[in-house]
Amino acid sequence: MMRTSFSERLTDWAVNGFLWGFRILIVLIVVIGTFLTISSGKYTNEQWIDFIVSGISQGSIYALIALGYTMVYGILRMINFAHGEIFMTGAFSGYFFATWLTSTGFMNTNPYIGLTFSIIFAMLISASIAMLVEKIAYRPLRGASRLVPLISAIGVSFFLQYAFRGFFGPGVYAYPSIDALDGDWNIFGIEILKVKIIVVVSAFLMMAILYYVVMFTKMGKAMRAVSENKDVASLMGIDVNRVIVTTFALGAAMAGAAGVLYALIFRQVSFYMGIVPGVKAFTAAVLGGIGNIPGAMVGGLVLGILESVGPALFLESIGIDRPYQLKDAIAYIMLVMILLFRPSGILGERVSKKA
Amino acid sequence: MSTLTIDNIHTYYGNIHALRGISLKIEKGEIVTLIGGNGAGKTTTLRTISGLLKPREGNISLDGEDLLKYPAHEVVYKGVSMVPEGRGVFARLTVLENLEMGAFSRKSKEELNHNLEKMFTLFPRLKERRTQTAGTLSGGEQQMLATGRALMANPTVLLMDEPSMGLAPVLVELIFDIIKKINEDGTTILLVEQNALMALSIANRGYVLQTGEITLTDTAQNLKNNPMVQKAYLGME
Numbered sequence: 001m002m003r004t005s006f007s008e009r010l011t012d013w014a015v016n017g018f019l020w021g022f023r024i025l026i027v028l029i030v031v032i033g034t035f036l037t038i039s040s041g042k043y044t045n046e047q048w049i050d051f052i053v054s055g056i057s058q059g060s061i062y063a064l065i066a067l068g069y070t071m072v073y074g075i076l077r078m079i080n081f082a083h084g085e086i087f088m089t090g091a092f093s094g095y096f097f098a099t100w101l102t103s104t105g106f107m108n109t110n111p112y113i114g115l116t117f118s119i120i121f122a123m124l125i126s127a128s129i130a131m132l133v134e135k136i137a138y139r140p141l142r143g144a145s146r147l148v149p150l151i152s153a154i155g156v157s158f159f160l161q162y163a164f165r166g167f168f169g170p171g172v173y174a175y176p177s178i179d180a181l182d183g184d185w186n187i188f189g190i191e192i193l194k195v196k197i198i199v200v201v202s203a204f205l206m207m208a209i210l211y212y213v214v215m216f217t218k219m220g221k222a223m224r225a226v227s228e229n230k231d232v233a234s235l236m237g238i239d240v241n242r243v244i245v246t247t248f249a250l251g252a253a254m255a256g257a258a259g260v261l262y263a264l265i266f267r268q269v270s271f272y273m274g275i276v277p278g279v280k281a282f283t284a285a286v287l288g289g290i291g292n293i294p295g296a297m298v299g300g301l302v303l304g305i306l307e308s309v310g311p312a313l314f315l316e317s318i319g320i321d322r323p324y325q326l327k328d329a330i331a332y333i334m335l336v337m338i339l340l341f342r343p344s345g346i347l348g349e350r351v352s353k354k355a
Numbered sequence: 356m357s358t359l360t361i362d363n364i365h366t367y368y369g370n371i372h373a374l375r376g377i378s379l380k381i382e383k384g385e386i387v388t389l390i391g392g393n394g395a396g397k398t399t400t401l402r403t404i405s406g407l408l409k410p411r412e413g414n415i416s417l418d419g420e421d422l423l424k425y426p427a428h429e430v431v432y433k434g435v436s437m438v439p440e441g442r443g444v445f446a447r448l449t450v451l452e453n454l455e456m457g458a459f460s461r462k463s464k465e466e467l468n469h470n471l472e473k474m475f476t477l478f479p480r481l482k483e484r485r486t487q488t489a490g491t492l493s494g495g496e497q498q499m500l501a502t503g504r505a506l507m508a509n510p511t512v513l514l515m516d517e518p519s520m521g522l523a524p525v526l527v528e529l530i531f532d533i534i535k536k537i538n539e540d541g542t543t544i545l546l547v548e549q550n551a552l553m554a555l556s557i558a559n560r561g562y563v564l565q566t567g568e569i570t571l572t573d574t575a576q577n578l579k580n581n582p583m584v585q586k587a588y589l590g591m592e
Binding site: 228231233236237 | 437505
């Protein structure tokens with residue numbers, strides 16, 4: 001005991017010192033940056049509200065994608081790294097459907113119905129692709145060690161990216177613009193872009209539906225039972241494979257819808273568009289507590305808002321030149337911080353239980 | 356008329372030969388107990404009957420119908436329910452949701468409500484706690500929940516794995532009274548127990564299992580008086 005104690009204590013001390021230094025640094029940046037920015041009065045209240053609304057709309061998209069990560073993790077303890085690509089397939093399906101609806105003129109006469117249809121279409125396509133992926137790439141590997149399906153997921157991710165690249169080319173497609181959805185709405189005296197509000201409302205509606213399904217339907221209860229104990233669940237007469245496929249399909253449907261909403265805001269669709277939102281949504285899922293459904297929703301919103309408000313609030317006034325370039329850095333620093341200081345996430349439970 | 360027939364089953368874990376040709380016969384309305392030491396294969400036997408493990412050889416049939424061709428989640432539909440070892444309640448689901456999961460194989464809403472009523476009269480404690488998550492229940496309450504959950508499927512045969520495990524003596528008596536009551540209401544029971552004395556006191560017949568083989572079978576009364584059983588499982592000299 002005494003023999004190892006000195007060097008061990010030294011490393012302990014160094015690690016803890018580093019962690020504390022890191023914490024203090026982040027807190028200092030946040031506090032000083034916030035103080036300086038607010039006292040400089042550079043942004044008006046309207047601008048702050050605009051930042052927050054953008055953050056919420058971006059965050060609700062992250063939240064929708066994060067649900068798929070968290071649900072699959074909850075049931076299989078596996079990170080489905082192909083989930084970002086499922087989001088991409090949703091955006092593509094929505095793009096083709098919306099382009100077709102626009103060419104027939106339906107989209108401009110009935111923008112909301114058209115939008116709803118393109119979301120539903122994207123959800124169906126994404127869910128079907130995810131079900132195929134589960135059947136081909138994950139199910140045969142069930143029972144293998146945890147690293148194996150993870151590698152398979154990375155393979156699926158590349159496969160989907162390059163399959164879409166092969167079919168539709170490396171270019172960027174411009175999402176059709178819907179005239180009726182351009183412009184602002186005036187909400188409590190503040191002008192807010194219509195699409196942002198549509199995105200937030202649709203995303204929240206979708207999350208409410210998912211929450212209802214998981215909490216109150218027979219299938220949802222079976223999903224929660226399977227995530228706790230597969231053997232006992234099958235003793236109840238629950239077909240575990242069917243529940244797992246349904247989980248993939250539901251998560252993918254959310255990601256597919258997110259793809260359409262993302263394309264509404266950014267107006268672009270491309271084969272590599274799933275990577276960054278996929279990783280961000282994974283960050284959001286970890287942030288909220290992976291495996292936890294309300295956690296994914298909260299994590300997505302928190303991440304979206306911090307990304308949107310953070311550069312202006314924390315970074316700009318401490319002398320960083322173009323703080324918006326660092327918005328991704330904020331997201332990934334959050335991921336590192338969460339993993340270091342609260343690995344179970346905001347709403348998560350003990351991770352160690354099954355790890 | 357035999358209800359559940361297990362004929363010469365051999366079950367393996369990988370290369371480990373866990374059950375070496377076990378045969379059991381459980382008649383309708385009986386309580387049959389399976390006693391034996393740790394690692395004798397008691398739990399393996401129940402897991403094989405319920406379909407969680409598939410034997411390499413042998414037959415299992417219920418009223419003449421082959422059970423081995425069904426996966427675990429379909430065996431329930433044939434009338435065999437199991438109360439797993441360590442209770443296996445879904446800790447994050449509420450008591451009510453756990454019971455609903457037990458009735459997963461039952462399609463009609465009336466049947467579900469009727470069975471819920473039945474469980475709440477059998478286990479009034481569960482009614483009080485129906486909105487609590489199962490993880491907050493005490494061990495005895497969890498055992499009641501696991502039992503009630505298995506009964507929600509209206510089984511003809513109930514497999515029970517160590518219902519007394521980890522319970523205070525008072526609760527053990529209570530659980531065994533309930534098992535007797537369930538049996539009197541017409542459910543056939545195969546009971547696996549470490550607590551051989553309690554098990555033999557409510558069972559009609561018993562089997563002694565040793566390293567994957569049945570070494571002895573007799574009426575419960577005779578087993579209780581058998582010197583070998585007394586020495587090995589009842590702690591008597």
